[in-house]
Each structure stands twice: as C-alpha cells, then as structure tokens.
Amino acid sequence: MAGLSYEPERVEAFGQLSYFRGEFHGCLTRRGDALFELADAVLCADGPVKTLVGLSLAPEHRRGHGALYGAVNQGRIDTARLRDALVRLPLPKAADGRIVLAVDVSPWLRPDADTSPDRSFCHTYGRGEGKHQMVPGWPYSVVAALEPGRSSWTVVPDAVRLGPGEDVAAATAAQVRAVVERLVAAGQCGPKDPDVLIVLDAGYDVPRIAFLLADLPVEVLGxxxxxxxxxxxxxxKVYDRQGGRPPKxxxxxxxxxxxxxxxxxxxxxxxxxxxxxxxxxxxxxxxxxLTRRSAWEGFDGELPxxxxxxxxxxxxxxxxxxxxxxxxxxxxxxxxxDADVDRCRQSFLRRFDIEHTFRLFKQTLRWTAPRIRDPESADRWTWIVIAAYTQLFLARPLADDLRRPGEKPAEPNRLTPARVPRGFRNLRSKTARPAGAPKPSTPGPGRPPGSRNHRPAPRHDVGRIVKTGESYTRPSHHNKGTKPRRMG
Structure with a gap:
C-alpha cells in the first residue's frame, strides 16, 4: 500500500481501525505490550500460524519467545471492556435494519492433553457418512453478527468456553442475553428498531431458548x-355426556x-x-x-x-x-x-456464514494450533484471535487486493477474509501502535542440565467434573438398552 487516499469512507475506516487498536491495548491489563504484539504477529505472519514460538520470529513481535509464552500463560485481558468495545463497532444489519446473530459451538480438540483440565467430549464429523466421533477438547460457544447477502464476513462480539456437563441451552441463553443487553446499552438497537434475530442450527433446544429469552426484544429461529x-x-372445550378431562x-x-x-x-x-x-x-x-424430565424436571408451576x-x-x-x-x-x-417466511428463509441460509469464520480461525489464524495446557490460557489466546479477526474486518475497506497467480480480481470492498491479511503489514505502519518498546533483560539460568522434573503435572479425566463440583453422571435415557423416546 503506497498511501491512504482522502476518501471519506477510507478515512472513517482508518479512524475506526486505529481507535479499536488503542481500545484493545487498553483491555490488556497485564503483559499488555506482549499480548498486543502477539496479535500483530498473527495478523502479519507470512502464511498460516503454526506454532506460538514461530510467532516470536515475526518482526512485529519485538520480544523473545519467553515473553510470548509468559503473556499467554500469565497475561490478563479485561474481557468485559473488550466485549463492550466489540459491540460498539459498526455491526452489519439486514435490509430491514435488523441485527442477525448466529450462535454455534466450535471445538478446540485436545485428545492427547491428559494434563489439561475441563475437557469435554466434543462432537465431530468425519469425512464419510455416519463417521461421527466424540473427541476430548474445549467447546466454545461463539456469537457472530451476520451480513446480508452472500459474504464470508461476520463480526464476533462474544465467545464462551463451555464446561463439562454444562446445560448448553441455558448457557446459550445466558450468553445471548448478555450480548443483547450490551447491544442495547451501546445504542445498537433501540425501542423503535426491529427485534434482534437469533439464528441457531440443529442441536439446540430452540423452544426452550426462546422461553428463556422471552423478556428480551429478540426472535429465535432454529x-x-x-x-x-x-x-x-x-x-x-366440548361438553358431552362422557365427561373426562379436556385435552391440553x-x-x-x-x-x-x-x-x-x-x-x-x-x-x-x-x-x-x-x-x-x-x-x-x-x-x-x-x-x-413438554414433560417433567431433563431440563424441565425442576420447573415450578405448570409447564408452558x-x-x-x-x-x-x-x-x-x-x-x-x-x-x-x-x-x-x-x-x-x-x-x-409471506414476508416473514421469506425473511426467515434468507436468515437461516445466512447462518452458515459462521462456518466460514470458524474455518478462517482454524486454518488461517490457527486458533486451535497451539498446544496450550491451561483452559484460562486457551481463553486468552481465543480473545487474541477474535481481536485480530476484528482488525481484519475493520481493515477490509483499506486493504489492497494483493492477488496471487491464478486468482480473480475482487470487487472493491469485497475482499475475502483470507486476502486482507496479505497487505496488513503495510497498513499496520500507518495505524496506532500503542505497545511500548521492550526493555533489555537477561534470560534466567533455567533448569540445570541433567536435572529431572520432580513435580509432574496432574492428569485429569475428560468430562467427569461439572461446574457445580459434582461428578458428571450420564442421564438415564442416554444409557444403552433403553427404549427410544418419541421426539415431541
């Protein structure tokens, strides 16, 4: 990129990108400079991110690999402030001015990490038909704002890691409630605006989620x-001589x-x-x-x-x-x-755009590539990836189309998420860089050569301890040999 033009749209996009970079640095309350440069290394790395130590070799990361691992393992991010900054960004809206949010779960698979706690059995799809497997890992529930029309871009305002045995419907409802409340507080949706549409795929108890969110200005489609x-x-009611209780x-x-x-x-x-x-x-x-079992077992009063x-x-x-x-x-x-039905059809088809976001996270930004042990460090790295992806979204109107041989030219302001990172290194030099210069230091002596580790890391079972502290027990209707129930 030779330079920035003075078109109003580009100037506004450049200001939004610089503002978010400064706000993101303010959310990093411990080892903030190292975490900020780590995000820049993710954005400017030559090729997909493969390992964390490889990012320390990027010119944008001016610190050593020890500072990088220290930031990931011991850093601190003010996630509440970062969530507020994400919802204040210009969110995409549908043709009628409605915000459409898609919610889905994407796993960070860790099958061989016996020393990593809070792992659950994550459902994965194989390449062949019926090749479903349950692999240990950390499932993350991600909320993304969808764009109208055919697009691979979304805006990710929130992500939550689900614990072992957690009620997915209740956790999803609580997550969506928090996002909608932040949107209302940020002025993104007011009393005169259309209701926020929540789009879900199969695997969610859609009526129950709609019941839990009935007091919010939202519509649920799943x-x-x-x-x-x-x-x-x-x-x-029909009164006849036979009597009996009327049907419910x-x-x-x-x-x-x-x-x-x-x-x-x-x-x-x-x-x-x-x-x-x-x-x-x-x-x-x-x-x-509804029946009084599973999620409705302890419901007070008559079932709705x-x-x-x-x-x-x-x-x-x-x-x-x-x-x-x-x-x-x-x-x-x-x-x-008819208009409502057509809108539901279009919104449900747009839900699959979140799959493009997951693919970019895992293939280009390599969200799940680092072999991190602690789930808190995994959460920290997840927010780094979300912040990096948000900067790519804001830089879309500013990036040049650096095409590779055989690629077709893209329309103006229609670059795919995989093309924008190619020119971000040139764009970064013109944006805000609040991270300070590293201080000179001397590396520690480390472990003496030939010494052994006398404190091995503890091993953890997969999905055995839930958030309440009790052991996870498989529901009775999931046991083999029981009669399949009718889905009502």
Missing amino acids: RMRSDRVLRRPTPP HGAEFVFGQPETWGDPQAVTRTETTRYGTAVATAWDRLHPR MISGTVVRLRVDRLPNGGEAKPVWPWWSKTDAT
Missing part, C-alpha cells in the same frame, strides 16, 4: 430435527407424515441460481409437548406452551450434486406473513 412431533393449539394439546404435527400437516399459513417460492426453486412453507401456532411457526424449506438441488432434503426451522413468533 432448525429442528426431521423426526420431531409438535402439537397444535388446545382445541375448544391439539392434534399432532408429525414432520415425517404429510397427512398431519394440514393447510399452511404461508407459502413462498424464490428462484435461485444455485439451488433452483426454493419453497418455504409455514404452519402457525405449533408447540412441543411455547408456540411458534414451523417453516419447511425445500430446494430443487444442491451445488455439490447431493440429495436435497428439506429442513425444518422453528420461529418463535406467530401469525407469520
């Missing part, structure tokens, strides 16, 4: 399994039985270039039949009826030639119109 059975509203739930709505669907609430058809005709069919006021709208999405074909199976999102609102 995919359900294709074998679910929901219920219609309670039918009106209406007729069944079985996802796999079209004869139980009835007339839809709304139907939309959209012609797409990649999937052919996309048909979205919606049925109104459907709720799951969490009504919503079920949308069936079907396309003609897939880009890779695979079989196009319908998906079943559930929306927490009722009385859906």
